[in-house]
Amino acid sequence: MVARTAGTRRFVRLLPVLLIGGGLLFDSLAPANFTAVPLFVAAPLIAAPFFSLASTIRTGVASVLSVIAMRISDGTSTQVVPVIEMITVLTAAVLALVINGVVRRSNEQLASARVIAETAMRAVLPTPAERIGGLQVAARYEAAQADEFVGGDLFAVADTPYGVRLVVGDVRGKGLDAVEAVAVIIGAFREAAEQERSLEGVAQRLERALAREGTRRYGLDAMEGFITAVLAEIPPGSAALRLVNRGHPEPILLHADGALEVLAPSVPAMPLGMDLGVWPDRSDEWEMPPGSTLLAFTDGLSEARDANGVFYDPEARLRGRIFPGPEELLSALTDDVRLHTGGRSTDDMALLAVSRPAEGQPPRRTTVKIVGRGDDTVRN
Numbered sequence: 001m002v003a004r005t006a007g008t009r010r011f012v013r014l015l016p017v018l019l020i021g022g023g024l025l026f027d028s029l030a031p032a033n034f035t036a037v038p039l040f041v042a043a044p045l046i047a048a049p050f051f052s053l054a055s056t057i058r059t060g061v062a063s064v065l066s067v068i069a070m071r072i073s074d075g076t077s078t079q080v081v082p083v084i085e086m087i088t089v090l091t092a093a094v095l096a097l098v099i100n101g102v103v104r105r106s107n108e109q110l111a112s113a114r115v116i117a118e119t120a121m122r123a124v125l126p127t128p129a130e131r132i133g134g135l136q137v138a139a140r141y142e143a144a145q146a147d148e149f150v151g152g153d154l155f156a157v158a159d160t161p162y163g164v165r166l167v168v169g170d171v172r173g174k175g176l177d178a179v180e181a182v183a184v185i186i187g188a189f190r191e192a193a194e195q196e197r198s199l200e201g202v203a204q205r206l207e208r209a210l211a212r213e214g215t216r217r218y219g220l221d222a223m224e225g226f227i228t229a230v231l232a233e234i235p236p237g238s239a240a241l242r243l244v245n246r247g248h249p250e251p252i253l254l255h256a257d258g259a260l261e262v263l264a265p266s267v268p269a270m271p272l273g274m275d276l277g278v279w280p281d282r283s284d285e286w287e288m289p290p291g292s293t294l295l296a297f298t299d300g301l302s303e304a305r306d307a308n309g310v311f312y313d314p315e316a317r318l319r320g321r322i323f324p325g326p327e328e329l330l331s332a333l334t335d336d337v338r339l340h341t342g343g344r345s346t347d348d349m350a351l352l353a354v355s356r357p358a359e360g361q362p363p364r365r366t367t368v369k370i371v372g373r374g375d376d377t378v379r380n
Contacts, residue, residue, distance in 0.1 A: 012050050016043040016059045020066055027070050037085045040067050044096035049103045056100045060093025125182065128157040128352075130327075133164040135234065136355040138326035142300070142334055143348050152178030153298045153350035156186045158193040163236050165193040165202065168296040168352050169229035169248065169272075184213045185227060185272075199233045200281040203244045203272070206231075210273035226273040230296055234288060234354065241288035244281050247271035249302045254329070256291030256358065258320040290358035293326055300349030301333075304341050312340050326353030 023039035030036070044060040051059065067089045071077040077086075128137050139155050152171030157164065167189045171181040188209035192202040210227065228248040234241055243251065245265040253261040266284050288294065297314070304312040317336060323329040330351050337349070 012046075016047045016051075019043040019046070020059075020062055024066055024070070032074075035085065037067065037088060040064075040089045041092040044093045045099070048096040048099035051100070053097070053100055053104070056096055060096050064090050064093055125154060125156075125186070128155075132157050133159040133234070133236065134357075135164055136326050136357060138330050138351075138353045140330045140334060140351040141348070142337075142351070152182060153300065153348045154182045154186060155296075155350050155352040156189050157352070157354070158190055160193045162193075162197065162233065163238075164234045164354070165189075165199070166232045166296070166352060166354065167206075167229055168251075168298065168350060169227050170298040170300075170350070171227050181210075181213065181227065184209055185229070199231055199242050199244050199283045203229075203231055203246065203281040207272055226271040228271040228299075232294060232296065232354075233283075234294075234356070239287050239289050239356075241286045241294065242283045243286070244283045245269060246281075249297060249299050251294060251296040252314060252318065253286060253288065254293045254295060254318060254321075254323075255289070256322070258322050260315060260319045261286065262315055288356055290356050293323070293329060293353055293355040295329065295333075296352045298348070298350045300347040301337060301351065303347060304337050304349070306340050307342060307344075312337055326355045329353050 019039045020043050023036035023043075026034075026036040026039070040063040043063045044056060047056045047059040064086070067086050068077065071082040071086065076082045125141065128139055130137060137157055139157075141153060141155075154169045154171065155167065157166045167185070169182075169185060171178045171185075185206060188206050189202065192205035196202045196205060206229070227246075229246045230248040230251055231244040231246075232241065232251070233243075241253070241263075243263055243265070245251075245263075246269050248271075250265070251263045253263055255261075263284070263286060267282055269281065295314075295318075301312060301314055306312075314333070318333070321332075323332065330353055333351065334349075
């Protein structure tokens with residue numbers, strides 16, 4: 001994909017030169033009643049949206065001078081048709097400068113909008129610290145489209161009196177409305193995580209925050225807006241791990257020996273904000289021993305498809321693998337998804353990995369790359 005894009009760019013850069021050179025060759029070989037003027041007209045117009053102002057000027061000047069030189073050489077520079085041809089090429093060159101200016105201003109506005117969007121997204125979704133409450137933490141946000149920063153996937157980690165609490169979620173929809181919902185959820189989570197004694201209480205606070213937000217919305221968004229989310233709590237001085245899953249992809253617990261558990265809820269629950277009635281949340285508890293890593297993700301990971309439409313299977317890809325830390329896990333995982341999809345992801349992907357370090361645990365090395373399914377050996 002990258003090589004193809006680079007090849008396309010090189011071809012576009014050479015195309016104006018090829019058109020001018022082809023026009024000169026055509027004019028020298030073709031009968032007098034045939035003209036290569038369309039090629040000279042096309043050269044600056046093609047350069048305009050892709051080249052700098054100076055390069056566009058050079059291309060336009062080269063086209064105009066080429067036509068003038070051809071007509072002087074064949075002694076027709078003062079005839080009506082050749083003069084019209086020269087005026088046509090000159091007009092195209094001037095028009096190319098206008099187009100180039102419009103494109104440059106649009107690119108500047110787009111770049112400004114991207115910077116604003118990225119700044120807003122980073123303010124709403126800050127990257128967590130590498131160590132929180134004695135745990136190692138890593139997070140990634142992978143946008144489906146290059147240079148796209150506004151999306152509806154979210155994560156947050158908080159060190160609270162009740163232990164380290166985290167949330168990973170996915171808002172229905174995209175764009176600024178999704179970012180607004182992300183801000184509501186993360187703001188409510190940070191407050192509730194500090195104040196609520198139970199993880200179920202945190203989930204109910206998020207539900208109420210979305211209900212308040214829903215009263216400000218109308219139409220389709222008011223009826224169908226919802227967020228899938230998984231909440232986790234890792235109490236201090238304990239190997240316990242508690243989860244509340246509200247319609248979200250099931251997290252994975254990776255153990256130090258390469259074993260893997262899919263943390264499915266005992267009772268499935270609806271996403272947050274569905275407004276289909278109220279029922280009590282119920283947390284499930286697992287053991288998270290030292291050396292293990294909790295991986296939570298959005299459906300951009302589990303629903304990533306290859307060219308044949310086959311979904312990415314994180315359970316199968318990670319089982320038996322050992323990573324030195326959460327950052328290495330996420331790096332290997334994102335690389336593997338990119339190879340699986342061929343760079344054609346259609347949905348954003350949020351990843352959050354939290355590791356409980358083992359006492360005196362020596363550094364572990366991984367078999368990365370995890371893409372090689374034919375080689376299942378694991379080296380420590």
